[in-house]
Amino acid sequence: MNIxxxxxxxxxxxxxxxxxxxxxxxxxxxxxxxxxxxxxAEAQGRMILKVVFVGGKQDDNA
Known part of the structure; x- marks a missing residue:
């Protein structure tokens, strides 16, 4: 095992x-x-998962 x-x-x-x-x-x-x-969390070096909900494109054929 190396160092x-x-x-x-x-x-x-x-x-x-x-x-x-x-x-x-x-x-x-x-x-x-x-x-x-x-x-x-950034100062601690933790991983941050940012969840952002965005509006989807509406289907014009519906």
Whole structure:
């Protein structure tokens, strides 16, 4: 096992992987509370999943 693999394994033991932050956008902008959570997660280096619902194209043939 090379040194890089050993360091990676040690890092995983010392700092377990954090769960991603899931944010759902309901309005045009993120709420202040959501933005604060996003900023904190970015500072921690966490993965952030941003869910944005968009209106679909309506079928003119319907």
């Amino acid at each position: 890089k693999n050993r360091l990676t394994k040690l890092e995983q033991i010392i700092r377990p992987q954090q769960t991603p932050l899931v944010m759902i956008k309901f309005e045009d902008d993120w709420s202040p509370e959501q933005q604060q959570q996003i900023d904190a």
